[in-house]
Amino acid sequence: MNEPIKIRATLAAGETTVRVLVPHVMESGNRKDPAGQLIPAHHITDLLVTHNGRTVLQADVGPSVSRDPLLAFRFKGGQAGDRIRVEWRDNRGGSGAGEAAILG
DSSP states (O other): OOSOOEEEEEEETTEEEEEEEOOOOOBOSOOBOTTSOBOOOBOEEEEEEEETTEEEEEEEOOTTSOSSOEEEEEEESOOTTOEEEEEEEETTSOEEEEEEEEEO
């Protein structure tokens, strides 16, 4: 989880398309290791995406989401050069953030 969040935001026809790849193990707590022991749950719980400080997406995430989740969505009102910021928190107190500019 030391890998940075990958963010790509592009503007076309007045809509900003945002694609986010969040590196995270996303363990559900239901799998077992080779020794048969349960692997403890470790998953993202909260995800926030802002555009120039304004919330454009807020999500409650859980253990059913796959490893390294990929998220894609669109919103209106972005301009080339504006900033997109992504922040996440997990069930073990971990967190991460990343930022990128909208490409025109």
